[in-house]
Amino acid sequence: MERKHHVVVVGGGFGGLACVRDLKHKDVEITLIDSRNHHLFQPLLYQVATSILPTSDIAWPLRHLLRDRPEVNTLMAEVNGVDPQAKTVSLADGDSVSYDTLVLATGARHSYFGHDDWETAAPGLKTLEDATAIRRRMLSAFEAAERTSDPEERKALLTFAVVGAGPTGVELVGIIAELAQRVLPREFRSIDTRDARVLLLEAGPRVLAAFPEDLSAYTEHALTELGVEVRAGTAVTACDEESITIGDECIPSRTAIWAAGVKASRAAQWLGLEADRAGRTPVGPELTVEDHPEIFVIGDTASVRNTDGKPVPGVAPAAKQQGEYVARLVASRLGKGRNPGPFVYKHKGSLATIGRKAAVADFGWIKLRGTLAWWVWGVAHIYFLIGTRNRVAVVWSWFWSHTTGQNSARLITQGKQGIAVPKVTQVE
Incomplete structure (x- = not known):
């Protein structure tokens, strides 16, 4: 049997998962590599940190999400390098994975600006x-x-x-x-x-x-x-x-x-490229790196310029659009669709909440604030959650929190992870 084109996607975030999703029925084999076993809905992560939502409401096992995709192999592994000449991805445990097309969607961590x-x-x-x-x-x-x-x-x-x-x-x-x-x-x-x-x-x-x-x-x-x-x-x-x-x-x-800044993953270092100040990898109009059209870098880990010359923001909608674009471009290269041309980011608007009952929203043509903006924010986030169970669970948690004033996940679980427990002076 003829070997199928092998696409390796590193990172199961918004960009990586969107790429895998849109490569369905494109006659390719896919390997998805992530250091964690779940996809995370980061826009609601702060609600876990502040005890409004439990962790299970905003995260989904990658294997479960891809259970009906036999052409997708999911690996829980840490990537520590890429060899563009050999077309292999090196894993921390010593193994390597070969690719025909590589998509790096490895996201970012917080930046302390040298501290x-x-x-x-x-x-x-x-x-x-x-x-x-x-x-x-x-x-x-x-x-x-x-x-x-x-x-x-x-x-x-x-x-x-x-x-x-x-x-x-x-x-x-x-x-x-x-x-x-x-x-x-x-x-x-x-x-x-x-x-x-x-x-x-x-x-x-x-x-x-x-x-x-x-x-x-x-x-x-x-x-x-x-x-x-x-x-x-x-x-x-x-x-x-x-x-x-x-x-x-x-x-x-x-x-x-x-919450002051982000630093991209080490993708640029893996590829031997010079990163920008935030550690992001520079890419061209097709989201590929110089001299290697088979290597795509997307999401927070990429430095992308829109067609108007302005930088594409490091937000979830941008990462999803980039993942979808890469899937279309790969399909077109394999004769499975039209060439989409250069990547064009379509800004859908910016949202931020202020407590439980207020928010601000900027859609360019209209600006909202207060309760109406909060409802728009809520509907938008519910829409982009994965699965009916999670949508219902989040809506219920919000309803309970707003009607009773109580949070549903106010539990102190054990573990350190670098966080010191506050000191206590005993009551005499």
Whole structure:
């Protein structure tokens, strides 16, 4: 039998999964490689970190998603290199996988801008492990504050700092503030959780810098109404497990979360290419790397320019569009469809929530804010979830949270993952 064209996709995120999905019935063999066994709906990851949703509502086993695709082989493995000349992908365990077409959709991690030692004190939010670790740290801080008799220690335990005022940072502080102000007060006896100080720290001049200025101003006002202290225009200069420093001001805080930047995977290093400042791999109009039209790089790991010359944002819709484009282009090369031409990103709009009942939305031709924007945000996210069970589960969790004021996943699970449990001064 004639060997089928072998497509290797590294990364089971939005871009990689979209590519695998759209290569169905294209007479190819596919190997999907990911270091984890699940696909993650990252836009709702902050809701796991803040105890609104359980992990199972936003993640799906890759093997289950592809169970009806016999041409797809799924490998749970760590990739540590690519040999473009031999057309092989090297795995950490010493094995290798050959390819005819390679799609690198390996995503990104948080960037500390040269201060990687801050990661232990201020974890970022990219994986389920990150989310459960942040949830554990945040809830443990309230528990530790309940037990300490030292007022200064209690104040530090009840100070929560989020670094970075993009959508993730805004969404995190909004939910943390509502947790402290509305959900937890009746559950503690020695402390008033409403005394919690929630800080949103941004080096730039305003929150949601990618949004129009009026929506940014509305967001800052709405956060202030929730009790969030927004500090823009001053960068973080130091961070450890005891405090965070902005400019020359040191603020005692036992819980910090990093949402200030991302750094791409090592795809450029694997390919021997020079990456941009964020570690992203430069690609051409067809999302391929120079001199290797059989190698595609997509999603957060790629530096892509749209047809108007502007950079394509590192967001989930862009990654999905890139994955779908690569599938069409590969199919056309195999005589299974028309050549789609150069990649064109179609921006569908930007959304960000502010607590439980407000949001902002920018669709270019129309801007929304408040409750209506929150409904649009909710419908959009429910639509893109995978499977009826998950849609129903998320809707139910949101309904329960909004009608009762209680979160359904407020559990402290064991494990370290680099996160220190807050110190406690025993009550005398």
